[in-house]
Every structure is written in C-alpha cells, then in structure tokens.
Amino acid sequence: MYKYKLMKKRNPQKPDEPQKWYAAPMSEAALSVKAMTRAATENTTTAPIEMESAFELFMRYAVQQLQQGHTVRVGNLGTMRVSFKSDGVENVDDFSPSSMIRDVRVLFTPSRELREAVTGDLQFTIGGVLDEGVNYNSLTDYKRAKGLLPDDGSQGGGSSPGTGEDSGEDGGL
Numbered sequence: 001m002y003k004y005k006l007m008k009k010r011n012p013q014k015p016d017e018p019q020k021w022y023a024a025p026m027s028e029a030a031l032s033v034k035a036m037t038r039a040a041t042e043n044t045t046t047a048p049i050e051m052e053s054a055f056e057l058f059m060r061y062a063v064q065q066l067q068q069g070h071t072v073r074v075g076n077l078g079t080m081r082v083s084f085k086s087d088g089v090e091n092v093d094d095f096s097p098s099s100m101i102r103d104v105r106v107l108f109t110p111s112r113e114l115r116e117a118v119t120g121d122l123q124f125t126i127g128g129v130l131d132e133g134v135n136y137n138s139l140t141d142y143k144r145a146k147g148l149l150p151d152d153g154s155q156g157g158g159s160s161p162g163t164g165e166d167s168g169e170d171g172g173l
Contacts, residue, residue: 003127026127066106078110
C-alpha cells in the first residue's frame with residue numbers, strides 16, 4: 001500500500017478561494033544499493049555483487065552518453081535524457097551557453113510497461129494528516145485533536161494505517 005498524507009493547500013490559480021485538502025505522497029527512504037541488490041537477486045543465480053557491478057558499469061556508460069547528447073535507454077525501465085532552461089537573446093551572436101544555459105537536469109521517463117506495472121494495482125492508505133504545521137499520525141488522531149469525533153468512547157486508537165476509517169477509504173473531512 002502506498003501511503004499519502006492529507007494537507008491543506010491553496011490553489012495557486014485561485015488564491016482567493018479557501019484552502020482544500022489534498023493528498024500528498026509519502027515516500028519511504030530508499031534502500032541502500034547493497035540491500036536492494038540482495039532483495040532483487042534473492043532466489044536467482046545472480047550474486048548481489050554482480051548486480052552492483054552492473055549498476056556501476058551502466059552509470060559510467062550513461063554519464064558518457066548523456067554528456068554527448070544521447071538519450072539513454074535503461075533496459076525495459078524507460079529512458080534518461082538531459083534537459084535545461086536558457087535565457088533568450090535578440091541577436092543570435094549574443095548567445096553565451098556558459099552563462100545563459102541553466103537548471104541542467106537529468107530526466108527519467110518510465111516506459112509504458114513500468115508505468116502500468118506500478119500504477120495498475122496501486123492501492124492507497126492514509127499515513128497521516130498535516131494541518132497548520134502539526135503532523136497527525138492518522139485521520140482519527142486529527143479528528144480527535146480538532147474535536148470532530150463524538151466523545152462517546154466508541155472510537156478506537158486508529159493510529160495504524162490500513163484499518164478502519166484510516167484505511168484511505170474515508171475521503172471526506
């Protein structure tokens with residue numbers, strides 16, 4: 001399950017309208033390369049160190065190719081390419097790439113197969129609520145703190161995502 005956090009935001013195109021609740025992704029910390037290669041090669045004949053070496057070799061190749069202006073295909077995962085912004089000039093002779101090209105980035109575009117594999121069966125669960133700079137562990141905790149729950153003792157702790165009203169099914173506040 002992919003966790004999200006609810007937070008209030010203003011629509012930049014409609015700054016006069018009241019803030020609305022929006023879901024924001026909660027990304028977990030990335031595994032180390034060693035942990036990831038161990039997990040990826042589990043139950044295979046490939047040794048984790050071989051996969052680590054392949055990543056290192058591929059990175060060196062990708063850097064060289066990107067610096068030469070090529071798009072780099074990353075197997076069936078997608079492609080990488082360089083992107084940048086630049087200042088404009090009226091006279092073509094006045095353009096200076098060293099001072100006018102800026103915000104150079106490496107962009108990754110996932111393949112259709114990767115995108116569909118990730119998003120096809122993706123399910124969401126609430127991981128908390130952020131309101132006025134305060135992080136609440138669950139929707140129940142937020143409602144309790146704001147006095148939005150009836151005080152009849154019928155509400156449980158609710159601080160574990162994926163159960164009851166905190167499972168992401170409750171879209172309204």
